[in-house]
Amino acid sequence: MTLLEVNNISKTFPGRNGAIVRAVSDVSFCVEDGEVLGVVGESGCGKSTLGRSLLRLIEPSAGEVLYEGRDIIGLNRKDMKSVRRDLQIIFQDPFGSLNPRHKVGHLIGEPLDVHDIGSRTQRLEKVKELVEIVGLPQNAIDRYPHEFSGGQRQRIAIARALALDPKLIVADEAVSALDVSIQSQIINLIAKLQKRLSLSIIFISHDLSVIRHVSDRIAVMYLGRIVEIGPTERVMANPRHPYTHSLLSAIPRVGEKKSRSNLSGEVPDPSDPPSGCAFHSRCPKVMDICKQVRPKLMTHFTDVGGEVACHLFDK
Amino acid sequence: MRLAPASLLSIQDLWIDVGSRPVIEGLSLSVKPGEMLGLVGESGCGKSVTALAIARLLDEPPMRIRKGHVFFDGEDVLAKSERELEQLRGNRIAMIFQEPMTSLNPVFTVGDQIAEVVLLHRQSDKTAANKRAIELLSRVGIPAPEQAVQKYPHEMSGGQRQRAMIAIALACDPELLIADEPTTALDVTVQAQILELLDDLRQETGMAVLLITHDLGVVSQYCARVAVMYGGRVVEEALADELFSKPKHRYTEALLKTIPASNQPGTELPAIPGTVPPPGARPKGCAFHPRCAVATEICLSSMPELINQTHSFRCWNPVE
Ligand SMILES: Nc1ncnc2c1ncn2[C@@H]1O[C@H](COP(=O)(O)OP(=O)(O)OP(=O)(O)O)[C@@H](O)[C@H]1O
Ligand SMILES: Nc1ncnc2c1ncn2[C@@H]1O[C@H](COP(=O)(O)OP(=O)(O)OP(=O)(O)O)[C@@H](O)[C@H]1O
Ligand SMILES: [Mg+2]
Ligand SMILES: [Mg+2]
Numbered sequence: 001m002t003l004l005e006v007n008n009i010s011k012t013f014p015g016r017n018g019a020i021v022r023a024v025s026d027v028s029f030c031v032e033d034g035e036v037l038g039v040v041g042e043s044g045c046g047k048s049t050l051g052r053s054l055l056r057l058i059e060p061s062a063g064e065v066l067y068e069g070r071d072i073i074g075l076n077r078k079d080m081k082s083v084r085r086d087l088q089i090i091f092q093d094p095f096g097s098l099n100p101r102h103k104v105g106h107l108i109g110e111p112l113d114v115h116d117i118g119s120r121t122q123r124l125e126k127v128k129e130l131v132e133i134v135g136l137p138q139n140a141i142d143r144y145p146h147e148f149s150g151g152q153r154q155r156i157a158i159a160r161a162l163a164l165d166p167k168l169i170v171a172d173e174a175v176s177a178l179d180v181s182i183q184s185q186i187i188n189l190i191a192k193l194q195k196r197l198s199l200s201i202i203f204i205s206h207d208l209s210v211i212r213h214v215s216d217r218i219a220v221m222y223l224g225r226i227v228e229i230g231p232t233e234r235v236m237a238n239p240r241h242p243y244t245h246s247l248l249s250a251i252p253r254v255g256e257k258k259s260r261s262n263l264s265g266e267v268p269d270p271s272d273p274p275s276g277c278a279f280h281s282r283c284p285k286v287m288d289i290c291k292q293v294r295p296k297l298m299t300h301f302t303d304v305g306g307e308v309a310c311h312l313f314d315k
Numbered sequence: 316m317r318l319a320p321a322s323l324l325s326i327q328d329l330w331i332d333v334g335s336r337p338v339i340e341g342l343s344l345s346v347k348p349g350e351m352l353g354l355v356g357e358s359g360c361g362k363s364v365t366a367l368a369i370a371r372l373l374d375e376p377p378m379r380i381r382k383g384h385v386f387f388d389g390e391d392v393l394a395k396s397e398r399e400l401e402q403l404r405g406n407r408i409a410m411i412f413q414e415p416m417t418s419l420n421p422v423f424t425v426g427d428q429i430a431e432v433v434l435l436h437r438q439s440d441k442t443a444a445n446k447r448a449i450e451l452l453s454r455v456g457i458p459a460p461e462q463a464v465q466k467y468p469h470e471m472s473g474g475q476r477q478r479a480m481i482a483i484a485l486a487c488d489p490e491l492l493i494a495d496e497p498t499t500a501l502d503v504t505v506q507a508q509i510l511e512l513l514d515d516l517r518q519e520t521g522m523a524v525l526l527i528t529h530d531l532g533v534v535s536q537y538c539a540r541v542a543v544m545y546g547g548r549v550v551e552e553a554l555a556d557e558l559f560s561k562p563k564h565r566y567t568e569a570l571l572k573t574i575p576a577s578n579q580p581g582t583e584l585p586a587i588p589g590t591v592p593p594p595g596a597r598p599k600g601c602a603f604h605p606r607c608a609v610a611t612e613i614c615l616s617s618m619p620e621l622i623n624q625t626h627s628f629r630c631w632n633p634v635e
Contacts, residue, residue, distance in 0.1 A: 252532035
């Protein structure tokens with residue numbers, strides 16, 4: 001079953017000197033029940049803007065977001081509040097997102113208070129249960145966030161996101177600020193909870209090795225658009241878009257000899273994106289048509305699955 | 316006291332405190348001329364403090380060097396006067412950091428900042444120094460260097476600023492470049508470009524590079540030799556190929572197993588329990604013992620010496 005269907009979402013911001021920053025342009029995809037969709041791309045490609053737009057933490061400029069078949073973009077406050085219970089988000093910096101003046105128990109139970117769920121004792125029970133499932137000690141309830149390490153604060157943020165039994169969680173760089181040894185603990189926790197609660201997760205990260213590990217499908221973004229989307233195995237073993245290819249080969253991997261990177265330059269300014277395919281200015285396989293016509297994200301290979309936006313595969 | 320010249324930099328039994336808490340606890344490390352040595356370790360293990368100590372740029376106080384030696388080209392940096400240090404820094408020893416914006420001066424053009432270093436350390440006039448600035452910007456791969464010298468740091472992208480920092484560092488042909496997380500703030504495609512640039516420069520000029528990072532993949536691909544830090548000490552050091560294929564220390568072994576890229580997608584990652592202890596809370600004996608799966612009695616009370624071999628490690632129960 002499709003849980004979330006995103007159709008042609010765009011978000012622009014006013015930029016400097018009257019320019020328009022096209023942070024997200026015309027993005028469409030689906031998330032199935034219990035599926036983990038990884039969203040990967042370099043800084044500024046619009047991952048966070050996309051994640052936030054889906055939950056209407058910022059209002060998208062255009063497009064629709066169908067949650068269980070219903071478009072949530074036009075919903076009024078009251079209706080949105082009930083939908084929001086099902087859609088939660090976890091951020092990169094758990095410290096910034098946890099009010100330092102509140103005890104951990106209060107922080108985890110706060111969503112229950114806001115939505116007025118259960119009696120006091122029931123809420124306390126729920127908080128205790130959440131503390132348990134994210135692997136925090138029970139005495140954490142009466143302590144403050146600053147008494148915890150980065151990894152443990154991320155556990156607090158996860159417990160809080162789970163308080164309302166959501167169906168979908170957007171995890172925006174949820175493990176990016178953590179050390180390797182802590183990162184693996186949190187990845188394991190998220191994976192375990194995802195299976196146990198059959199959660200759908202949109203897992204946003206700039207780190208393709210993390211994305212590869214946790215995702216069923218991967219969407220690769222470049223300058224506000226999805227350039228390739230498909231099953232993890234296929235995208236990793238057989239990347240079709242030249243950008244996906246470059247991204248993969250740029251990751252330094254232990255024990256592998258380095259291959260020289262084939263990408264020059266940096267990501268262009270999203271308020272002045274290149275014509276045609278936005279990647280053409282850096283693409284090692286650029287053709288004339290790439291500078292003029294923007295390729296559509298579409299299925300080119302019936303055998304392999306997924307979609308690519310690239311003229312190399314024009315028939 | 317002078318030292319055999321095989322190493323350009325040789326740190327011996329260095330101890331540094333912050334307030335009353337030890338941060339660096341008997342660190343030894345050496346860098347040979349022309350090599351790129353990788354110094355890896357998780358946050359808070361003391362990588363940056365070590366880097367700053369080499370150039371004597373620590374905040375003293377609260378930091379205090381309690382004992383040890385830092386030999387650079389045979390002379391102990393810790394015994395030098397501030398005047399002697401000034402002749403060393405930016406000249407024979409150069410540094411670059413994670414966030415170039417904080418080390419570049421926002422009110423001067425990039426060209427002026429390079430020229431300033433040239434004028435400070437070399438017999439040179441303004442015109443020659445400006446010419447050198449253009450040359451250096453071109454060398455580090457900045458397009459249209461004649462125009463780029465006129466730019467202010469905020470007019471450049473993150474990757475270009477890091478290139479400009481490298482140009483400043485190269486201004487006086489240093490023998491040692493200390494690069495502290497030079498690519499951590501950059502995108503992977505730009506990271507690859509910057510690391511390749513550093514490696515090319517090392518080969519061409521013969522400068523040695525101390526590359527500090529928390530990314531094992533980076534050291535594996537760019538460094539010939541690697542030192543792994545934990546709790547203020549080097550716990551293992553070896554040739555990169557050797558260290559990554561046959562780690563000896565239990566921490567290195569665990570760290571390598573835990574990285575997502577070494578595992579099948581979707582499987583549970585072999586996690587290391589607990590967290591990295593901060594200075595002041597490091598346990599007695601081997602600092603890794605509370606998180607180690609095979610710790611024995613002796614690990615709780617004492618730390619083995621780092622034996623000076625081609626593959627050295629401080630572990631009582633090394634991987635066979
Ligand atoms: N509130 C805002 N006002 C103006 N521009 C914005 C705003 N938020 C984001 N942008 C711009 O939109 C683009 C996309 O930003 P976004 O934060 O979504 O990228 P990202 O992929 O999450 O990057 P990162 O990996 O750095 O987190 C960037 O160019 C950014 O500068
Ligand atoms: N000026 C200072 N005052 C007090 N404590 C400090 C100071 N500088 C560093 N420390 C402490 O010393 C320890 C080692 O810090 P250092 O910056 O060397 O770590 P690192 O290995 O570079 O970590 P990271 O990967 O996060 O950069 C840390 O616990 C840090 O909090
Ligand atoms: Mg982001
Ligand atoms: Mg550091």
